[in-house]
Amino acid sequence: MIQKDFVKTLKKAGIVGAGGAGFPAYVKASSKAEFVIVNAAECEPLLKKDQQILERYPEIVFDGLEMMMKATSAKSGIIGIKKKHVKVIEILKRAAASRKNIEIKLLGDYYPAGDEFCLVYDTIGRLVPMGGLPINVGAVVNNVETLYNVAIARKYPITEKFLTVTGAVKKPCSFKAPIGISYGELIEFAGGANCKDYAAIDGGPMMGKVITDFTLPVTKVSGGLIVLPKNHSLILKKSRPDNSVSRIGKSACDQCSFCTELCPRYLLGHILNPHKVMRSLLFSGSGKDIHNEFALLCSQCSLCSLYSCPENLDPKSICDMAKKSLIEKSINIKTASMDFENQPKVHPLRDYRKTPVSKLIARLNLSDYDKAAPFIEFNYVPGKVRIMLSQHIGVPAEVIARVGQAVKKGDTIASVSDDKLGAYIHASINGKVSKINNKYIEIEK
Ligand code: SF4
Ligand code: SF4
Known part of the structure; x- marks a missing residue:
């Protein structure tokens, strides 16, 4: 009964894998596992936000981990983090001292240490079968931010996203911004681009996609934005038809x-x-x-x-x-x-x-951009947000809001029926619904 309530809470809070996959978290919480593994490898170059979440909110992430362990009946919780993150590891060790059955496993600084199959092998020594999933070897893997969201799900649905904005910007930084804000506003918040013709990579440099339309909105799976000159080798290579x-x-x-x-x-x-x-x-x-x-x-x-x-x-x-x-x-x-x-x-x-x-x-020609991106408070409220109906694995959410309806941050504006895989969607700012189409719901302040 407790597990059923928890699973329902995660579904209604719209929690999906925040590491880029967008797999609904309630499905993982419904399974039975021996291990819950926290993917704290953050192996995509230049991104910093997962380490910053762990540094700032270790207890919240540990709460999320314990909730997932309870839901899946896992006896063991394991945090896989690179050994180079000495300061964060010390913080985690202190937080783990008052918890039961939670271990910290140190990883080398290689790419892709955060690939689920590599992470499972490097933390518990089990090999995920070909075409299989970690659950096939008794493991559920969750990203750091996903567990943060799991821990706060009873009070707050997902309306914000942790992001690192870096590369060719004047003030590389990380922050928590409303879902649906445009990428252009994120770049402005990071001081603006420091070159004239630029493009960006949505996500990490390795697995992210090139974007040139900066009106596109942030989704639940956005991890960051790497701004680069349009003629940078990485942008050129990723843009080849x-x-x-x-x-x-x-x-x-x-x-x-x-x-x-x-x-x-x-x-x-x-x-x-x-x-x-x-x-x-x-x-x-x-x-x-x-x-x-x-x-x-x-x-x-x-x-x-x-x-x-x-x-x-x-x-x-x-x-x-x-x-x-x-x-x-x-x-x-x-x-x-x-x-x-x-x-x-x-x-x-x-x-x-x-x-x-x-x-x-070095091979990616990113050495000049490998800089600190300190976490700062996001003190900007966008004039409008566009919240995508499909920002996860599964069916797009079904709209329940109406044009002209006044909404508050956290209100459910689109849902998913019980028999379908998907995620609820929520207003990320207070305002009025100004537009609805088959792709997104727009809310204006
Ligand atoms: S992208 Fe290339 S290196 Fe990565 S798993 Fe596929 S084939 Fe292997
Ligand atoms: S040339 Fe490149 S793509 Fe072809 S086999 Fe060698 S590494 Fe692979």
């Missing part, structure tokens, strides 16, 4: 297989071979599908494209395209011709092939 990625890949890939040899999932023993997916570019007919099937195991970490490939090719995007083509043919992990059932076996050289974040930052 699919047809040129394929054409260049087809003519320039020399099958050196570096992309595979450094792939984090391959190193965990999964039969993911991005160089063979690249080879598929030369095939037509059934040979292409068979080579494409490796891509079903890709986590989209981008290491192959932004670090490993000596030819500056983009195997990650080729894997994305391969997945799309397989979906169109209804080929998935279960229906694929490849045998994904075997138990993975960790590569003997995994520890020597982990990618250090410092080297990654």
Whole structure:
């Protein structure tokens, strides 16, 4: 009964994975697990907000962790954090002293230490099966901010987002801003861009997407904004159209297989071979599908494209395209011709092939932007917010607000029925609903 109430609370508070995945937290809270693992790796370069949440609100995150442990009947709570965060680890150790069954596990400073499969292996030594989930080996993984939100869910639904805004801005900083505020206002709050022609990456430099439309709103899964000159190599590479990625890949890939040899999932023993997916570019007919099937195991970490490939090719995007083509043919992990059932076996050289974040930052040409982004209070109320109906995994929320309706911060404005996977949506400022369409609800002050 207590678990049912808790699950309902999380659903009504609209809590979804804040680390970028957007998976509704109530589903994880409904499962049975041995371990709840806190993903405090924050391995995307330049982002700082998770460490700042832990530094400022350790007790709240621990409360969220204990609630998830209780809901899932987990006997053990584990915080996976990089050992370089010495100050935060000291704070966590002090907070953990008064808690039961919570352990801190130290991780190396490599990318992607926060990949769920890597994190599970590095903290509890269990290997998530190919195409599986951490729950298959008894673990539930939650991001730091998600647990913060879980802890406050009974009082506050999700209306705000922790963000780091950094890169080519005058005052790199982190703060908590209303969901639905535009990215342009975030950049202004960070002092404005310090170059004339700029673009930004929504999320981390590795897995984030390039945006040039700064009227776009912040969602529950936004993690930060990396502002960069439009001609920065990372922006140029991430903006390449699919047809040129394929054409260049087809003519320039020399099958050196570096992309595979450094792939984090391959190193965990999964039969993911991005160089063979690249080879598929030369095939037509059934040979292409068979080579494409490796891509079903890709986590989209981008290491192959932004670090490993000596030819500056983009195997990650080729894997994305391969997945799309397989979906169109209804080929998935279960229906694929490849045998994904075997138990993975960790590569003997995994520890020597982990990618250090410092080297990654240099390779990404981001060394000049690797600066502090201190946490500051967000003392600005936007004139309007646009709250997206689909900012999570599952069905879009169904609108229950009306145009002209006065709303207060925290009011439910869109919901999801009990039989569907999704998340409730709430007003993030006090104001009046000024516009509703099939994508968003707009509220004006
Ligand atoms: S690393 Fe680059 S060149 Fe080498 S196999 Fe992979 S995509 Fe081809
Ligand atoms: S993006 Fe590349 S390196 Fe990352 S999991 Fe996929 S194939 Fe491997």
